[in-house]
Amino acid sequence: xxxLTRKLIEIRSMxxxxxxxxxxxxxxxxxxxxxxxxxxxxxxxxxxQEFLPKGNNMVxxxxxELTLVHTFSTDGKTPVEYGEFxxxxxxxxxxxxxxxxxxxxxxxxxxxxxxxxxxxxxxxIYSPNVPDLTLIDLPGYIQLASLDQPESLKEKIAALCxxxxxxxxxxxxxxxxxxxxxxxxxxxxxxxxxxxxLRTIGVITKMDLVPPEQGATILxxxxxxxxxxxxxxxxxxxxxSKKDSMAVTVSKGENDYFGAHKxxxxxxxxxxxGTDTLRRRLMxxxxxxxxxxxxxxTNAVQLELEEATYQFKVQYNDQRITxxxxxxETMDALKLRFKEFTQQFRRPVIREKLKGMLDDKVMDVLEQxxxxxxxxxxxxxxxxxxxxxxxEIEPYWRHKLDAASSLLxxxxxxxxxxxxxxxGLRALIDSIAAGExxxxxxxxxxxxxxxxxxxxxxxxxxxxxxxxxxIKPFKYEIEVEDREWEVGRERAIDLFExxxxxxxTKLKDIRKKVGGSRRLGGLVNYVKSLEEKEREKKTxxxxxxxxxxxxxxxxxSYRYPPAQILDARHAILYTDRLGILRLRLAALRSKxxxxxxxxxxxxxxxxxxxxxxxxxxxxxxxxxxxxLDQFFYQFPREIDSRxxxxxxxxxxxxxxxxxxxxxxxxxxxxxxxxxEEVMKQLNSLSVLRADPQAAPRRH
Ligand code: GDP
Numbered sequence: 001x002x003x004l005t006r007k008l009i010e011i012r013s014m015x016x017x018x019x020x021x022x023x024x025x026x027x028x029x030x031x032x033x034x035x036x037x038x039x040x041x042x043x044x045x046x047x048x049q050e051f052l053p054k055g056n057n058m059v060x061x062x063x064x065e066l067t068l069v070h071t072f073s074t075d076g077k078t079p080v081e082y083g084e085f086x087x088x089x090x091x092x093x094x095x096x097x098x099x100x101x102x103x104x105x106x107x108x109x110x111x112x113x114x115x116x117x118x119x120x121x122x123x124x125i126y127s128p129n130v131p132d133l134t135l136i137d138l139p140g141y142i143q144l145a146s147l148d149q150p151e152s153l154k155e156k157i158a159a160l161c162x163x164x165x166x167x168x169x170x171x172x173x174x175x176x177x178x179x180x181x182x183x184x185x186x187x188x189x190x191x192x193x194x195x196x197x198l199r200t201i202g203v204i205t206k207m208d209l210v211p212p213e214q215g216a217t218i219l220x221x222x223x224x225x226x227x228x229x230x231x232x233x234x235x236x237x238x239x240x241s242k243k244d245s246m247a248v249t250v251s252k253g254e255n256d257y258f259g260a261h262k263x264x265x266x267x268x269x270x271x272x273x274g275t276d277t278l279r280r281r282l283m284x285x286x287x288x289x290x291x292x293x294x295x296x297x298t299n300a301v302q303l304e305l306e307e308a309t310y311q312f313k314v315q316y317n318d319q320r321i322t323x324x325x326x327x328x329e330t331m332d333a334l335k336l337r338f339k340e341f342t343q344q345f346r347r348p349v350i351r352e353k354l355k356g357m358l359d360d361k362v363m364d365v366l367e368q369x370x371x372x373x374x375x376x377x378x379x380x381x382x383x384x385x386x387x388x389x390x391x392e393i394e395p396y397w398r399h400k401l402d403a404a405s406s407l408l409x410x411x412x413x414x415x416x417x418x419x420x421x422x423x424g425l426r427a428l429i430d431s432i433a434a435g436e437x438x439x440x441x442x443x444x445x446x447x448x449x450x451x452x453x454x455x456x457x458x459x460x461x462x463x464x465x466x467x468x469x470x471i472k473p474f475k476y477e478i479e480v481e482d483r484e485w486e487v488g489r490e491r492a493i494d495l496f497e498x499x500x501x502x503x504x505t506k507l508k509d510i511r512k513k514v515g516g517s518r519r520l521g522g523l524v525n526y527v528k529s530l531e532e533k534e535r536e537k538k539t540x541x542x543x544x545x546x547x548x549x550x551x552x553x554x555x556x557s558y559r560y561p562p563a564q565i566l567d568a569r570h571a572i573l574y575t576d577r578l579g580i581l582r583l584r585l586a587a588l589r590s591k592x593x594x595x596x597x598x599x600x601x602x603x604x605x606x607x608x609x610x611x612x613x614x615x616x617x618x619x620x621x622x623x624x625x626x627x628l629d630q631f632f633y634q635f636p637r638e639i640d641s642r643x644x645x646x647x648x649x650x651x652x653x654x655x656x657x658x659x660x661x662x663x664x665x666x667x668x669x670x671x672x673x674x675x676e677e678v679m680k681q682l683n684s685l686s687v688l689r690a691d692p693q694a695a696p697r698r699h
Contacts, residue, residue, distance in 0.1 A: 004685060005283070006132040008290040009067060011681050015301075016065075018674045024300055027199075027289045028065075028134040029282060030164045032186045033174030035140035038205030041235035042174055043137055045251075045275040046282070048129045051083065051096045052137070053104040061110045063120040063164065064103070064137040068130040081127035099123070115153045118160055131283045135172075136164055141185035158189070165193050168293050170228075170285055171200040177232070178209040181224050197226035201285060203278060207232045208257050212264040219271045231272040231281055232265070234258070251275060298682045305679050308672040321665055323656035330437055331644050334448075335636045341428050345421070345628050351620040353424070354417050358408075358612035359495055365407045366605060369400055371580045380583045383592045383602040397601045404604055408611055409475045414468030417619040421627060422456050429453075440659040444643055451638045455631055463626035467619045474618075480597040480610050488610035489588060489603065496585050496605070503574045503581065510571045514564050523560060523568040524575075 012026035033039040040052040040060075047068065053060070071079040082092040083099045093099050103121065110117045116139050139157045165171045171194060173186035181187060190200040202224075207215045219230045234254040251274075258265045258273050265273045272281060312318060370376050379397060382388055429452040432438070438445040480488075511520050560568075584605060587593055593603040600607040647655060657663040 004294075005287045005290055006070070007681060007685055008294070009069075009132055009134050011297075011678055012134060013067065014674060014678050014681075015297075018304075018671055018678070024297070024304065025168060026293055026297055027168040027170055027286065028136055029170045029172050029286060030136045030138065030161075031172045031174060032138055032161050032165065032189060033140055033203075034185050035142055037140065037174045037176045037179070037184075037186070038235055039137070039140055039174045042172075042203055042205060042233060042275075042278070043135065045233065045235045046130070046133075046135070046279055047125060048127070049081070049096045049125070051099045051103070051125075053100060053107055060137055060139045061107045061115065062117045063139075063160065065120045065122045066135045066137060067122075067124040068133045068135070069124060069126045070130055070132045071126050071128050073128060079126070079128050081125070081129065084124045084126070086122050086124065116156050116160060118163070131279055133282055133286060136169075138164060141189075143185075158185075161189055162193075165190060167193075167199070168289065169199070170289055172203060172282070173200055174203045174205060176206045176209070177204045177215055177218060178206055181218065187224060197224075197228065199228070199289065200226050201228045201281065202226050202230035204230055204232045205235060207273070208234045208236065208253075212261040216264040216269065216271060219265075219273070228285055229272055229281075231274075231278040232258075233273070233275050233278055235275065294682070294685065298679075301675060301678050301682060305672070305675040308668060308675055312668055312672050315668065316665055320669060321662065323653045323662075323666065326656040326659070326662050327644065327647065327652050331639055333437075334432070334639060337432060338635060341432070342628075342632055344428070345424070345632075347620055347624050350421060350623060350628075351616050353420060354619050354623075355612060355616040357416065357420055358413075358616050359609075361408060361411055362605075362608045362612050363495070363499070365404050365608060369404045369407070370584075370604060371577065373400075376580055377583055379602065380587045383587045383590055383599075386592070393601055401601050401604050401607065404608060405478065405611055406475060408608060409471065409615065412468075413471055413615055413619060414464040414466075417467060417616075418460055418464035418623055418627060421623050422460050425456060425628075425631060426453065437659055441655060444655065447642055448639075451642050452631075452635060455634050455638065456627075459627050459630050463623055466626045467622045470618050470622050471615055474611065474614060478611055478614065480600070480607065482596050484610050484613070485597040485606060486594075488608075488613065489593060489606035491613075492603075492605040492609045493585065493588050495609075496581055496588065500578060500581050500585070503578045507571060507574045507578070510567050510574075514567055520568070520571055523564055524571055526560065527565060527568040527572065 008026055012028065015024045015026060018024060031039055031043060040054070043066070044050055044052060047066075073079055080094055081096075082094045083096065084090075084092060085102060088102070090102070093102070103123070106121050120136070138161050141157060141161070142154055171186075171190040173184065173190050175181055175184040175186060187200075187202065190197070194200050202221070204215070204218050210218075215232060219232045221230050234257045236253060254274055265271055272278075370379075375396075382393060382397075429449060433445040433448045438448065511517050514520050514523060588603055588605060590602075593599050593606060597607075597610075657666065
């Protein structure tokens with residue numbers, strides 16, 4: 001049966017990792033007692049090592065789940081004793097003083113305001129000198145909260161102990177012999193949950209502090225009977241000599257004491273005394289408790305397993321996933337998504353975008369140099385005159401055209417076009433980073449944005465310099481072919497027609513707003529007359545004539561609300577703009593303009609459009625090479641190196657679990673796997689139990 005306990009202890013910790021629900025619990029021994037009752041000394045005597053935190057203020061602040069694993073000697077060699085904190089990953093610790101320090105640190109890490117924490121510390125000790133046992137050490141009961149402890153501490157500790165002394169656990173109630181059992185908080189707590197004492201063992205410490213007869217009376221347990229009985233111990237170390245281990249000195253002191261009082265405690269008395277007896281008793285009790293739990297726990301695990309298997313089938317159709325596969329799939333999907341998006345950045349698309357930007361620039365240049373020029377209508381008239389030869393045109397218009405062309409080519413095309421495309425890329429990445437599944441992975445999303453912006457920052461300077469360099473020739477000379485000219489002319493007509501339509505819409509809107517064309521006409525005339533007066537005033541002032549305010553002019557300005565005056569001003573602007581646009585449209589459609597590139601002076605619009613086309617073509621080409629191709633090459637590689645390979649196994653799991661869908665899948669799958677493993681172990685145990693040769697009962 002030895003073997004059974006050992007296996008069940010293993011199964012118990014597996015079950016603990018599945019969940020904490022009461023149905024799936026195998027018993028453990030829970031050690032409770034008031035402070036200074038000798039609880040630590042008893043635990044250390046059982047283990048045979050000093051490893052618990054000591055000191056005035058050093059009470060246990062967190063439960064310690066202590067698993068003792070008996071190790072066997074192989075080839076006649078005694079195995080090394082060591083401890084392990086599985087949760088901390090510190091490896092095997094052979095120095096028990098180091099274990100003591102670690103426990104002290106873990107205890108001190110509990111904030112003073114909390115004083116105790118319900119979070120258990122998992123500690124395993126492997127030794128040839130320990131039995132297979134699981135013990136849970138709990139904070140000692142306190143009688144009175146001292147000044148520096150919160151008032152609620154007493155209740156907090158009691159509540160924590162209450163949680164652990166529930167079924168199926170065995171309660172080890174530690175009481176000092178020199179304190180009346182009636183005052184023992186441990187016995188009182190256990191009686192509440194186990195009134196018949198069926199799963200409570202009493203340990204009476206400090207037997208040396210009371211007269212032997214009195215000690216014997218306590219152990220007989222007549223006053224507070226416990227079905228599992230009382231064990232008396234003396235765990236105060238005898239005078240310690242250097243060469244002896246702690247275990248040796250303690251048992252020496254104990255043996256000395258009980259040996260000296262054979263009459264009261266000898267074998268004839270049937271009282272249980274000594275740490276060895278306690279150890280054996282604990283093993284027996286845990287064994288039989290585990291054995292009797294076996295059937296129930298097997299059924300419970302079976303039920304849980306069936307439920308988990310069913311859910312796994314129904315919810316996931318038995319599809320298994322791993323955190324790694326999720327991460328890999330996410331990254332592949334990201335790359336694919338990105339690739340699809342890159343279609344928006346093919347060269348013709350980019351060219352169109354850049355052309356759009358340049359069209360706006362062309363319109364700005366035309367407005368600045370032609371539409372606002374009072375002589376602009378002349379140009380139309382010259383173009384309409386078939387007799388006029390190109391060389392007879394005033395140099396004024398030739399200069400205008402050169403100025404317009406250079407204004408366009410020197411407007412910072414390299415920077416503007418590169419930034420336009422880079423902004424498009426940035427918006428694309430931002431939209432990917434803000435979409436699923438990155439909504440679940442804020443840190444990865446942040447990193448994605450960071451590294452893509454970094455690539456862009458790196459490339460923007462190079463790309464815009466390169467574009468600027470390559471359009472340089474256009475700043476000096478532009479050759480236009482007949483075919484190009486015709487395309488440019490038609491596009492210019494298109495743009496002008498759009499502009500005309502836009503102005504007409506605006507005018508219509510204003511007309512509607514002020515209440516019809518008659519009212520707008522009145523308004524416009526009024527504003528014009530105001531402007532006329534302003535002008536007159538100005539000339540008079542310039543000529544030195546003293547201005548006489550006409551008395552009736554003041555009330556005049558109140559005839560219309562200011563907002564309508566503003567509308568009228570806009571209407572005047574749009575009407576003027578429409579006038580010039582219509583003139584230019586007629587010019588663009590004229591025979592003269594259709595004749596070809598030699599008419600560039602008459603038709604600056606067509607010429608500038610050809611220039612814009614050439615600029616767009618060249619810019620698109622070099623932005624593709626210097627910015628897009630580089631970005632498309634680097635981006636998937638950065639995904640690998642910054643998002644994928646950057647994750648260690650722990651981070652991969654964390655990443656996958658950030659997605660709630662994946663987390664639920666992994667949880668259910670993990671639960672099912674663990675339950676299957678536990679079930680397998682339990683089944684192997686029942687074979688063991690069914691075969692009396694394999695597991696002989698010892699009593
Ligand atoms: P805890 O606070 O319940 O963990 O109690 P400790 O194990 O720290 O013991 C409290 C005090 O009682 C310490 O000073 C121990 O030396 C002393 N003590 C423990 N066991 C015995 C014992 O069997 N006999 C005597 N005389 N003193 C003991």
